[in-house]
Amino acid sequence: MNRFATLIDRLAYEPRRNAKLILLRDYFASTHDTERGYALAALTGSLSFKNAKPALIRTLVSARTDPVLFGLSYDFIGDLSETAALIWPAAARPHDDVPEHPSLSTVVETLATLGKAELPNRLAAWLDALDETGRWALLKLITGGLRIGVSARLAKTAIAALGPHAPDAIEDVWHGVSPPYRELFAWAEGRGPRPEHSDPAPFRPVMLAHAIEDSDFDTLDAKDFVAEWKWDGIRVQAVSAADEDGRIVTRLYSRTGDDISNAFPDLAEALAGINAAIDGELLIIRDGAVQDFNTLQKRLNRTAVTAKMVQDFPAAIRAYDLLFADGRDWREAPFGERRARLNQIVREHGSARLELSPLVPFGTWDELRAARRDPAALGADAKAIEGVMLKRADSAYLPGRPKGYWYKWKRDPFTVDAVLMYAQRGHGKRSSFYSDYTFGVWRTGPHGDELVPVGKAYFGFTDAELRQIDAFVRRNTTNRFGPVREVTHTPDEGLVFEVAFEGLSRSTRHKSGLAMRFPRIARLRWDKPPREADRIDALETLADGAAMRLAVPSETDERIIE
Amino acid sequence: MRAYRASIPAGKAYLWGMRPTDLLKVLPEGLYCPSADVFIDPVRPVARALITHGHSDHARAGHGAVLATPETLAIMSVRYGANFAGSTQAVGYGESVTLGDTKFRFVPAGHVLGSAQILVEAGPLRIVVSGDYKRAADPTCAAFEVVPCDVFVTEATFGLPVFRHPPLSDEVQKLLHSLAQFPQQTHLIGAYALGKAQRLMALIRQAGYEKPIYIHGALENLTRLYQAHGIDLGEIRKISPGDGALAGEIVICPPSAIQDRWTRRFADPITAFASGWMRIRARARQRGVELPLVVSDHADWDDLCRTIQETGAHEIWVTHGAEDALVHWCHVQGLRAQPLHMVGYGDEGEAEPPLAQESGLL
Incomplete structure (x- = not known):
């Protein structure tokens, strides 16, 4: 447990992806099999401990500490697991009776079989044996809240770094292996055979697109490509097949391979028996009309799936591609062939929950540009479209983000002119820069016009622009709150950003009542006085569904950054 | 506390059977x-001051006469210039001075x-009056001595039971391990200029690290002073413009410099x-710290409690x-205890770093 604790302790503070990768790789390379296997399971969210609840931790700690001191400490720290880990008193015991630290394997294997009644004493004994970091890691682990900024993908990339295989190859076998992953490690280190799938409905790594650049149109031939709408939903992979006993297994995976079937039982049921693996977009489709992302989000935000929710927010899939069917891997086949077979499968299945995503007809790039600008003219649900996808007609389905096959050509973002209000220091390489910006727009307040914060952005600018903004923040600070500086924002003095974003929704969590999707700094408007920045009314109109542009950026200075 | 502040005329008549609050009073200037x-x-x-140690919240310039240990006087002289007080008198450890009817003895x-x-x-x-103190080993200063007393005046910088400082060797190993794992990156360590920085250097040397340790210019004078007092810190180099990015080196700087533009010269x-505050994750994150080292020059909770018990004091004042x-704990132990609510301490050394207040964003 100690080494695992040290690892996640370091990961929790480390902002750099590459450094995280090194920490993970070194840990996996120097830790023995069972232990590293459970660590991988913990990092990829493959473990769950049902009986360890915060209330239990509170009870255990309360029995061992002065309630006043515990209360003062909890107020000071604000995190139950951390407070409990730090305040846990050293057990009084003879010096030669130091209990052995539980290994991560011991913890995982014991908790798998331990009865609920035995848990408190067992947990207390472990807490006695561990140090502060070990206790913190144990409590975070069993209450399911590691939150250390490591994605499952990053953990798998670190596994790939142990040997000759690419991260996508690890993804490919991932759903056929289970904790503690002995055969996976053996294969990853070049010591054993490739693990074979025993899962009838495994996840297969998805193919991703590059954002298209203006210059790409000069080198790409429109005749080589087909286009599809890029729906604004959740990219999913739907897989349904029968296991050895003939039982049908149906799963919905996110594009990172998380099983999200439980959130959409209605959809999983409707897809049972397709006997294929399909790549598509999960959308809410009411009366044949695709709803926008805000509507989908209303279903995503609920923890429990109720019958009413299923009825009010019916989920469906618009299918893009075919990965597996008829007992064969279709990924090697060209897109055209895959699409033809997909068409048949969708038709034969005959469910309103599974539709083929239509192709966008075009002969030249200009025709496609026109279609992208006005999807409604072609009969598509424009509110749910975030652009078009270009796919080489002869391309195989390749995992990852290979160059030259698929391109996304997103709709122009919305933009708003907003005023910089607060700036916060960044992390890692940016720790000496004020690089996270809170910006606001004007509204009518009790004492006249005032700025209300509407969003936060920390990218979209170049390194040179970052230096300029940083210098501006330092010269125009009006107040300091720890790592945050308030920056001059009067009608006449301040810095205006052109902020690009993908959408807006109503939100009670924000002061302005609005939540911005994917905001980034598109341009610095040194030329513009803050009084000329936008007003909240315009954003509210947008949030309420008007498909208007606030300020349409010209095609040339459009900058879509991901 | 109100009762204690009631003023009682000073004079010999009260010397025997004197109450603690007759001997020491809390005034706006400090303990009197x-x-x-x-x-x-x-x-x-003030006209006459006794100084416990050289941190700027305890040792200020501009007093008439100052009485302190020779090392503290030297530190004040480095920080404020030779004329930091009207006159000075050095009192070594274990020595006493008598002022009026009262005897003052200086103890490490x-x-x-x-x-x-x-x-x-x-x-x-x-x-x-213990000033700031710790019980953990420190190769750069004389070790704390327990002095039996009736009233113990203690700090409580880390006066919560969540503060238990870990073994120092673990923290230094964390640093050296990171250096081995990330040999292309400068390891930039924020440490208070007086005490922490030099203790850290000594600890790093104890762990066997022999390369030069680089320091920010603001640490130079005090570090040289430590060395002049015979404390071996190995090779300490002040950073000069020709040093480049110092990839894979240890650089120690004052806490205020770790996010300063000054750091842009270093290799990622x-x-x-x-700091003892690095025990708390949120504190480390607020400061953008990636490698928190829990190294403190203050007593942790266990040592505060232990020290109070060892002095045998029946009354505890918390500065x-x-x-x-800590006052609650004392009461549970059956000791009289009160906070003195003293204002002005904790500005240097391990003062609690300013909280990132809710700035009302979004």
């Missing part, structure tokens, strides 16, 4: 001993070089910070820090 007409660690300029506090507890004695009454620096928890 009327019978000797002297303040201890006053936060404003283990906090930083020259740090002292001051035993205030009037007849049978003994009050120990890993930001470390040596600054998390007073509530």
